[in-house]
Amino acid sequence: MTLQEFAPIGVMIIIATVLSFIILFISRIFGPFRPSFRKNAPYESGMKPIGPGTRRVPVKFYLVAVLFIIFDIEVIFFMPWAVVMRDLGLYGLLAMGFFTLILVVGFVYEWKKGALEWD
Amino acid sequence: MLELNFVTVAFFVFSLITLGGGWGVVTNKNLFRGTIWLMVSLFGVAGLFLTLSAPFLAAVQILVYIGAIAILFTFAVMLTRSLTNLRERYYRTWVNVLGAGALFLLLVLGVIAPVWIANPDRALPVSDQVVRTVDFGVALASGEGFVLPFEVASLLLTAAMIGAIVIARDADEA
Numbered sequence: 001m002t003l004q005e006f007a008p009i010g011v012m013i014i015i016a017t018v019l020s021f022i023i024l025f026i027s028r029i030f031g032p033f034r035p036s037f038r039k040n041a042p043y044e045s046g047m048k049p050i051g052p053g054t055r056r057v058p059v060k061f062y063l064v065a066v067l068f069i070i071f072d073i074e075v076i077f078f079m080p081w082a083v084v085m086r087d088l089g090l091y092g093l094l095a096m097g098f099f100t101l102i103l104v105v106g107f108v109y110e111w112k113k114g115a116l117e118w119d
Numbered sequence: 120m121l122e123l124n125f126v127t128v129a130f131f132v133f134s135l136i137t138l139g140g141g142w143g144v145v146t147n148k149n150l151f152r153g154t155i156w157l158m159v160s161l162f163g164v165a166g167l168f169l170t171l172s173a174p175f176l177a178a179v180q181i182l183v184y185i186g187a188i189a190i191l192f193t194f195a196v197m198l199t200r201s202l203t204n205l206r207e208r209y210y211r212t213w214v215n216v217l218g219a220g221a222l223f224l225l226l227v228l229g230v231i232a233p234v235w236i237a238n239p240d241r242a243l244p245v246s247d248q249v250v251r252t253v254d255f256g257v258a259l260a261s262g263e264g265f266v267l268p269f270e271v272a273s274l275l276l277t278a279a280m281i282g283a284i285v286i287a288r289d290a291d292e293a
Contacts, residue, residue: 003125003126003129003169003170003172004125005174006169006174057194057197057198059198059287060287061194061197061198062194062195062198062287063283063284063287064194065187065190065191065194066191066279066283066287067280067283068187068190069183069187069188069190069191070276070279070280070283072182072183072186072187073183073187073276074276075182076179076182076183077259077269077272077273079175079178079252080175080252080253080255080256080259080260081256081259081260082256083252083253083256084253084256084257084260084261085256087257088256088257088260088261091260091261091262092260092261095260095266095269095270096260098270098273099269099270099272099273100273102270102273102274102277103273103276103277105277106276106277106278106280106281107280109280109281109284110280110281110284113284113288115284115287115288
């Protein structure tokens, strides 16, 4: 059964969740907690804050996110191939090599267009 | 009848996580927090895939949906700042209720009802072609498998990469 094999990961997730709640709870109990309007206000060099605290976000974030999704989907394609890499032999290696070659074309375009640079 | 074993308990826990996350998404008026709840919900779906003995799909769910799609949602919320606080938009209650009810009815009729009223004698056996991730890898990259679609997927990814750059680039830096 597959689910039982993942029980250690489940235990780890539960421990991590419980532990983070315990840490937050303990610091809430032992630390002083007296919030006020002035303490919660965003720090603006002693001035009164004007307007919303969030600035407009550059559209470059969108590009980074989409490129990251594409990287991620590549990983998804690599994963099933990697578990049978040795059984597939040269044919599998060539298939994946061609797969990667087409992607490298995209990467070269990406690099040359400066999409990986921020400015 | 329903027997209470490990898988059943896991199914209920993961369903609870999925539905609870979904509830958090639709009730939270801060869209940013909504995306965090969406990650919770998607994590529950990954767990449901595990209960269905589909660990590869669970990994895809974690890696792509929580890792990438939710990040894209977060960035989309950041880019459209005016949407982060939806106070004045909750006024068409009846339209929303009717729409959600119709969608639920459609789901019950199309997805859940066939499971109950289906004739078990005519059910197709579970595929024994692709059971594990290893089988999927063989189907994807071996000589008898689907190598051409595999390579075409690479082409598609490259096209998506170029398209993203073309869309997000400024008009003046051509």
